[in-house]
Amino acid sequence: MAPASDPSSTFREVETVRRPFIPTLGDEISVVPGDAVRVVQPFNDGWAFVEQIQGIWKGSQGLIPIDCLKESGQDLPAFLAARRVSSHMVAM
Numbered sequence: 519m520a521p522a523s524d525p526s527s528t529f530r531e532v533e534t535v536r537r538p539f540i541p542t543l544g545d546e547i548s549v550v551p552g553d554a555v556r557v558v559q560p561f562n563d564g565w566a567f568v569e570q571i572q573g574i575w576k577g578s579q580g581l582i583p584i585d586c587l588k589e590s591g592q593d594l595p596a597f598l599a600a601r602r603v604s605s606h607m608v609a610m
Contacts, residue, residue: 533556545581
C-alpha cells in the first residue's frame with residue numbers, strides 16, 4: 519500500500535461512516551453507519567488506516583475501505599478528488 523500524498527489535508531478531522539464494513543483480516547476494523555472516525559493515513563489503493571472516535575468500538579484502530587466514508591450513490595472518484603487523494607487503483 520502506498521500512502522496518499524499529504525494525508526494531513528485529505529480528510530476532514532472527523533469523517534462519518536456511511537456503510538458497514540466487517541473485517542476479514544487482523545489489521546482491519548469493523549465499522550457501521552454513523553460511526554465517527556479520524557483518518558490517520560489514507561492509501562492510494564482505496565483503504566485508509568483510521569481511529570474510531572465514536573461508536574461501539576471507540577478507540578479501535580485499523581484499516582477500512584475508503585468508500586465506507588462516501589454517501590450512497592456518490593461517485594468514488596469524485597469523493598476521492600474532494601478529499602485530495604491523488605489516485606485510486608482498483609484491484610482486479
